[in-house]
Amino acid sequence: MNIFFQQVLNGLTLGSVYSLVALGLTLVYGILHIPNFAHGAFFMVGAYISFYVAGDLGANFWVAMIVSAAAVAVMAMISERLIFHPLRNSPALHDMIAAIGLLLFLEAVVQAIWGADFHRLPAPYTTILRFADLTAPAQRVLIIGAAIVLMIGLQIFLRRTTTGSTIVATAQNREGAALVGISPLKVSLLTFAISGALAAVAATLFAPINLIYPAMGHLVILKAFVIIILGGMGSIPGAIVGGMVIGFAESFGAFYISNNYKDIIAFVLLVFILSLRPQGLFPSEVR
Amino acid sequence: MLQLDRVMLNYGSFRALDGISLNVRDGELVVMLGANGAGKSSMFLAISGLRKLSGGSIKLAGGEITGASPATIVSRGLVHCPEGRKLFAHMSVAKNLMLGGYVHRGDKAGLKERLEQIYDMFPILREKRDNNAGSLSGGQQQMVAIGRALMGRPKLLLLDEPSLGLAPLVVRQVLDTIKAINASGTTVLLAEQNAYAALQIADRGYVIESGRVVLEGSRQELLNNDTVRRAYIGG
Incomplete structure (x- = not known):
C-alpha cells in the first residue's frame, strides 16, 4: 500500500510541475499560435534566480520564489515586446526560430554566469510527513499543494476577472477582442508575464528535488509540448489533465516497468493517445 | 459624425x-x-x-x-459589429455582452443597466445568457453581436x-x-x-x-x- 501511495505521490508531484509549465506554454500558444520553445529557458532561468536569491543572498525560499517569478515575468514581457511582437505578421516559422534562438541565448548567458556545473537548491522543508502508515516528504506535498492553489487561482483569474477574460477572449477571437477595445499588445504582454511567472514558480518548487543546470529546461519543455498536444493546443483543462497523465505514467512506468524508460513513456503515450484521438483530449482554443 | x-x-x-x-x-x-x-x-x-x-x-x-x-x-x-460576428464562441452570452462594454469597465452599475436594456431588446438572450455564444442559432448569434456592440455605448x-x-x-x-x-x-x-x-x-x-x-x-x-x-x- 505504501509503495503504491509513493507512486501516486510521485505522479502528483511530477504532474503538478509539468502542468504548471504546460499551462504557461498553452496560454501563450492560445494567444500567439506559436510554440514558444523559449519557455524551457524561462523555467531554467527561474530555477537559477531562485538558487541565487536563496543560496547566495540567503533569502527565504518563498521570497526567492516571488523574486524569481517577478524577474522571469519581466524577462518574458521583454522577449514578447522585443522579439515576438515585431514578428507578429511574419510566417510562424520565424517565431519558432526566434524562440529557439532565445532559448540558446538564455542558456549561454546562464552558463557564462554560473558555469555548466550542477547546483542544488536546499529544500525549505525537510521533514517527512506521516499519515497512518503512509509517509510523504514535505517538499513533495508542498509542490502538489502550491500547484493546486496556483491552478485554482489561475482559473479564477481567467474566468471571474475582467482582465483574465481579456486573455480568454483574445485567444478565442483576436479580431473580436480588438473590436470591443481590448488591446492585443497588452494581452500578449500579460500572457507572457503569467507564463513566465508560472515557469519560474514550477522551477523553484521542483529545484529542491532535482538538479539545476543550463540544459534543465530541455526535457521539461519537450514534455510540456507532449502535454499540450495531448490535452489539445490552447486548452487549459487539457494542460492540467495532460500534465497529470504524463506525471502518473512516468511515475508508475518507472516503478512497474523500468526507471530507464521513464522519459520515453511520455512520448510513447503521445503516439498512442494521438492515434486514438488525433484532436487531443480537449480540442479547443483557450477556454 | x-x-x-x-x-x-x-x-x-x-x-x-x-x-x-x-x-x-x-x-x-x-x-x-x-x-x-x-x-x-x-x-x-x-x-x-x-x-x-x-x-x-x-x-x-x-x-x-x-x-x-x-x-x-x-x-x-465608434463600435464595429463585423461580418461573421467574431463572437467569443466558448464564452457565455452574458460574458460576450459584458466584454462588449470593456471600455466602460470602470462603470459597473452603468454596464449592468445597459445589459438589462440589451436583454429587453432581445429577450431570447436573457433566456440563453448562460449558454455559450457558439451554441446559438445564426439569428441569435447576430443578436449577441449587435448587443455586444451596443454595450460599448x-x-x-x-x-x-x-x-x-x-x-x-x-x-x-x-x-x-x-x-x-x-x-x-x-x-x-x-x-x-x-x-x-x-x-x-x-x-x-x-x-x-x-x-x-x-x-x-x-x-x-x-x-x-x-x-x-x-x-x-x-x-
Whole structure:
C-alpha cells in the first residue's frame, strides 16, 4: 500500500510541475499560435534566480520564489515586446526560430554566469510527513499543494476577472477582442508575464528535488509540448489533465516497468493517445 | 459624425479601397450598397482601425482617428459589429455582452443597466445568457453581436452584413431592431447586400464598386435609380 501511495505521490508531484509549465506554454500558444520553445529557458532561468536569491543572498525560499517569478515575468514581457511582437505578421516559422534562438541565448548567458556545473537548491522543508502508515516528504506535498492553489487561482483569474477574460477572449477571437477595445499588445504582454511567472514558480518548487543546470529546461519543455498536444493546443483543462497523465505514467512506468524508460513513456503515450484521438483530449482554443 | 476623405487601402498589390470619400451625419442611418468584394468590409475594417490606411484620412466627430488603434476608436464612441460576428464562441452570452462594454469597465452599475436594456431588446438572450455564444442559432448569434456592440455605448455603430445567412423572417427582425437603435439616437452605418430591405430603413445610401463610391443619394433616389434597381434590387 505504501509503495503504491509513493507512486501516486510521485505522479502528483511530477504532474503538478509539468502542468504548471504546460499551462504557461498553452496560454501563450492560445494567444500567439506559436510554440514558444523559449519557455524551457524561462523555467531554467527561474530555477537559477531562485538558487541565487536563496543560496547566495540567503533569502527565504518563498521570497526567492516571488523574486524569481517577478524577474522571469519581466524577462518574458521583454522577449514578447522585443522579439515576438515585431514578428507578429511574419510566417510562424520565424517565431519558432526566434524562440529557439532565445532559448540558446538564455542558456549561454546562464552558463557564462554560473558555469555548466550542477547546483542544488536546499529544500525549505525537510521533514517527512506521516499519515497512518503512509509517509510523504514535505517538499513533495508542498509542490502538489502550491500547484493546486496556483491552478485554482489561475482559473479564477481567467474566468471571474475582467482582465483574465481579456486573455480568454483574445485567444478565442483576436479580431473580436480588438473590436470591443481590448488591446492585443497588452494581452500578449500579460500572457507572457503569467507564463513566465508560472515557469519560474514550477522551477523553484521542483529545484529542491532535482538538479539545476543550463540544459534543465530541455526535457521539461519537450514534455510540456507532449502535454499540450495531448490535452489539445490552447486548452487549459487539457494542460492540467495532460500534465497529470504524463506525471502518473512516468511515475508508475518507472516503478512497474523500468526507471530507464521513464522519459520515453511520455512520448510513447503521445503516439498512442494521438492515434486514438488525433484532436487531443480537449480540442479547443483557450477556454 | 464620420468623414472619410480619399481613403485608400491596399492588400499587397491589390487596391481594396481606391479613394473613398463619404460622410455620415449625426443621427443618420446610412446604408452602403455593393456586391461581394466591392470593398464594404474593407472600408469598415479601415474605419475601426483594424487595417492600416494606405492613404487618406478619417475623422470622427471632427477629430482625426486615422492610424488610431481599435481600442482608442472604440473608446471614442465608434463600435464595429463585423461580418461573421467574431463572437467569443466558448464564452457565455452574458460574458460576450459584458466584454462588449470593456471600455466602460470602470462603470459597473452603468454596464449592468445597459445589459438589462440589451436583454429587453432581445429577450431570447436573457433566456440563453448562460449558454455559450457558439451554441446559438445564426439569428441569435447576430443578436449577441449587435448587443455586444451596443454595450460599448456607440455614438456611431458600423454594422457589416448583419442579415447574412439569416432566414427572411429573422432578417426583418434584425433590420427592425437596427431601425429602433437608430431611432433611439445612435448613428448607424450599415453595409448590406440585401439592398431593398436595407433601403427601407435607411435615410441615405452610397453604392460602392471596386473600392470607389459610384453613386450616392437619398433612400428614394436610390430606390428609383435604374442602375440600383437592376444591379441590387432586381427589378
